[in-house]
Amino acid sequence: MRRSLRSVLIATLVAPLVLVGQSATAHQPAPAATASLYQPTTPTRVLDTRTGVGAPTGKVGPVSTLTVDLSTHLPTDATAVVLNVTGISPGAATLVTAHQAGTARPSVPNLVLTGTEIRSNLVTVPVGADRRISLYNNAGNLDLTGDLFGYYRTGGGHLFQPQDGERVTTLTLGPRQTTTVDLTEYVDQTATAATLSLTAAPSASTFLTVWDGGPRPEVSSLNTAQRATNQATVVLNAGRLVSIYNHAGTVTLDIDLVGFHGVRFGAKYVPVTPTVVFDTRSGVGTRDHRVGPVTSAAPAEILPGTALPDTAIAAQLTLATLDPTGSTAVTLDERDTDPGTTDLTAQPGRVTPGPVTTTVLREHPNQRAYVHTRDSSTHVVAALTGYFTGWVPGCVDHCAYAEGPNLGELGIGTTTTSAPPSNTGLYFPVTDAGDGWALTSVGQLWQWGSDSRTGPVGWRDGRSTMPVPTAPFRDVEQVWYQEDEQRDSIILRRADGTLWGWGQQGYYRFNDSTDYNHIHRTPVRVHDLTDVVALDSSRQTTFVAKSDGTVWSWGVNYGGQLGFPDNEVPLRRTPLQIPGPAGVVDLHAARAIYARTAEGTVWSWGLNTDGELGTGSTAVTGTPAQIPGLTGVTSVTTADYGTAYAVAADGALWAWGDNSRGLLGNGTVGGSSNVPVRVTAIDKPVAEIVTKDQRVFARTTDGDVWAWGDNRDGGLGNGELCTDSCTVPTPRRIALTGITQVTAGQAVAPDGSVWRWGHLDAEGQRVTVPTRRTDVSDVVALRGGLFVIRP
Template sequence: MKRLVPLVVGVLAVLGAQPAAAQPVTARPDPVALVDGRRADAGLTFVPVNPLRVLDTRDGTGAGGVPGAVGAGVVLDLAPHVPASATAVVFNLTGTEPTRDTHVGVTSAWANSYLNLQAGETRANLVTVALPEGGRQLHLTNKAGRVHLVADLAGYYTTDEAARFTTTEPTRVLDTRAGAPVGPRSTREVDLSGVVPASATSVTFTLTATEPTAATHVIAHPSGAVRPTASNLNLVAGQTSPNLVTVALGANRRIALYNNAGSTHLVVDVAGYYAGDRGHRFFPVTARALDTREAGGPVGPGLTRDVDLAGRIPTTATAVSLNLTGTNVTADSYVSAYRAGTPRPGTSNLNLPAGRDTANAAVVALGDDARMTLYNNAGSADLVVDVAGFFATPPACAADCLHTWGGDLGHGSTPSPHPWLSGVTDVAAGDFTAYALKSDGTVWSWGANNAGELGAGAVGGRSAVPLRVRGLTGVTAVAAGGSTGYALKSDGTVWGWGSNQDRQLGPDVVGDSAVPVRVGGLTDVTAVAGDRVTAYALKSDGTVWGWGNSVHGPPYGLCPTESDCLPGRPRRIALPRPTAPGSPRSRPPGRPRGTRCARTARCGRGARTGGVRPGRARRWAMTCRPRRSSG
């Protein structure tokens, strides 16, 4: 049974606040205080680890010591390797020896596909995924056949104070094709002192190998550290393959790249770095932002496709972490992802062989309004973008702040100011989604988005931080149903978005809507309210109108029969005329129909009709008998 209103037990608290007095500037400004160690809306910081193998089904590592290929799935228990404060992890996932073409997903609250494997091949991809609330276990799922899985931990995100992320423009810092390849059992050091500051603790980059002469694997690790039992790339002769890498920096801001066999060329394209004295926090998000198979069609040769992420993440985000997949590929190609509105860089994020599906993680700097651009070099390909999270600095609230606590989004157990929002004048909460109205007439939402109830222009996923409900201005009040949001505008019209299962969006809308639509036939409205499947409006003439579905049925429901309500057309509700107590139309509580009743005052042990004994409380008893029939 679906739970009722678990999201925000106490979200509905808006408190005026004065701007805080000026404080001395510190070396690490951070406007957001964490509550209970798990404020999902406050963001996370990163702790790198020396690459650590936490699962290898070939030898039983991480699987209870029992080796064996994975069928439907396997549990990845990270409790021995990350602290309780960890809320998301970064690890390199490798699939090898699959018996059939398959894809491998990672599941906590939601599932994404991270590996697309052909029978017999070995391939890796970097995974960034939130841990389930109250646990540190992930489920790795396999669609078909059996496959061995290997996981190498690179670090974790925590609510404790650690390193934050700074994005850089895509920067190529190594391309061995300009010189000699990396030979067998050889290491190439990469000096990153020219692109990251002295305070940097780790770096994120796309590592691409090309022209390998033999089957091999490549390991990235901190310079000066013992080479770990881990891998970042697995190659066969002649293959070109990229993978996103996040690795701790070694001495003098250097990393080491080790090639196991044969020789191969290596390319390093830096995307950003983590440091303790600067940067932005990470916010996990799981949602599909683009699938050209469903909208827009494939991207042709030498063409670009802009991706609008504003329906998934705040427009103030500086970078996005995502999984990029190419499918229906007609020719060998590569894909570059970069900040919208800037020149295309000489870097790549995904290398596509013709005729097969390929995925790779990427971290991409964002342009204004959370936009990025994808470029496809040759042939045509359908592209899929799955968001894993974003980097941003939450703005602190100075006045008219929303205080939140409890619920499913990690607000904490005690009320505290919600970052991101100032000037809040009204709030409402549905089953799993909350809404805030700001003084500028805009509406903001956060929580679940299964039916588009965020109103941000997309369906699916969830957001722990507020997103703007698209297209709404001049709003004076908000209300919420179970999975539907409502807004009253200053012109007296009502707008709704989200679930339309019971026609809560009015008579003119078919299906759910991820953007606000006007509820037809309503004008001169002064107030709006909603329950799980029904909405109500008060008009300026004092009449009340309702639409949706009558969950109670007659005589207490909205319509004479439930079927009358299903079209969703607002209907006037016939309200009973109030009557004065004791009037002929008034019947005392508990009086059966068709009876005559008399009241008797009882005081103490006795009873008498009329007054009561001094100092004693009066208690009334009622005696009823059937009326005498006429004739």
């Protein structure tokens, strides 16, 4: 009696059972492989049993193995081949398994077909010196095709940069229709090939072809008559475009990015003898050896153990679903929340294997990934077929480097202290950055480190030791991050003027919910605001300026910070327009709130203990008023204890507010000023003001640097080491010239050198004058503790 497809597969997928017709001693294990590089090729059909390409004409019979010689297509140093293998109408339920010729057949198949089905999967098959592979058919008589998309070799090629799953687009194609997909914003500018996950929902039996444009090759990337998923690794042209062709019917196609190959950075591939590392039926590789299907309510951890070395940054697996309760998308990802992408589509009543490549959460010794099922429960088996290791970081312009103590907050992929600065691996140019985040030139936010509230979206406990793209946006123009009294939140301003954020709700930060302690784990729209051009926040109150120049606020009205008298409006759950200021283009929120207009005037309101409103009074007010005497202002900032500064277009520097630590720069210590006073000690136009830890640094337009305030530990860089009175109330020029950027303790020169002061040298001595760093060069900017470098 013929066994059913389900019974065949259940027997087959229980490692280490021997397949029907397979001798346990007939073959030797594959030899240990060498780390290899990928070489993409023009898609080429190298096997077709219908026409005699690559093998004699004729179907492959039951319990039979077809050996294919690829020596004319592969170099002598090839270690593995990447093929799309298609099984055609076997006449009986069957499975197809690909493996290196002369080695033991793996227990997890690559293809499972019904009797009349045409179906394909991408396979990466190790090859030996003879460059031959074997294709085993379990039942029926079927035709096989094999389309070559590339190969791995030891003698040269391209590295692989895995990506956490990201949806590129969803599109619809009619019969014999071709479209183009632009991957410019998703892969590095030097990428040579991309690996995509394609999920097709066809109205008729069809095949799809993905290639780099030009004449369409006679190959297929996905063959199916029902909803199915397959990987495709495709060569990229100079424009980083790919073409997609649909042969029949109408198909809805989800395209997810898995990773890309390039010459500058990434990891090498090591094929391994396929090994089952996860099985929900037996508890192999599960947390606490848990037995039971994966459900949509919670992901399941894959714990590969020693099968995956500590150096691996990504794993390649054959994933198979068994006994799903319904049709469902299955995703393998290092995040413990479903990223919304698809690696495999499970169908009820059948076993579905497929290729999956995933980054792994590198927390030695518990490297892991998570299996997610979206709509139904299913058993899952995973066999490790290879991994990517020896990651080489790379970047060509405005690259992010980090240094210092490290529990993952440096984003360099380890928890090892970094000295000198190490490459974080961000391959898009960095335009802005802060603690644990960076904004890239394509408008994408990347995050790393550990933050249970505002850490990388979708990551367990908000932890990642490497930069990961977060939030599904590529048009971010501003990142605002707050961390005070455990009210952690992050808000993004997008190009369309909308705001999106996550973290702790606090006082109506994101919406009008009163659940103060609620943590938003994924981005939510902030109060349906539109046309926002600037935002800032002061403790429990948030402010935005719109493109029409109006200012809006919401939250707690502490000291009139909402811009209304606090006895009239104690709090606001939703944004309310503040009367008074018009034409506002920028905001700065501290104890007092400052709104700068396009004409260069400044309005202020809020707390005023030390005259920080600058309006001639020390009275707290919720009514905005223009600060007299300030015109042509280009920037406003504040220091500790309520001192404010304004830089005018002519380079004039004005200060007002608290002077208990000599921060007004007028040569005195103590008291305050409730009106702006000119800082006259600096005899050149000021371009930039930086404040931190009761210290003020001013950079002039010609690159001189002046400093005043608290000089403990030589923090002002003026050559003096404070022993008693640490306040320097008059700005002093320090020994730097031609500086392009200054921070509180470091400065960047035009030649890319970095100078620092106030630190301990190798002998433990405090450095009190700017000293050139020898461990970093070619720096173009300092951003939130990161060095932005042009290699």
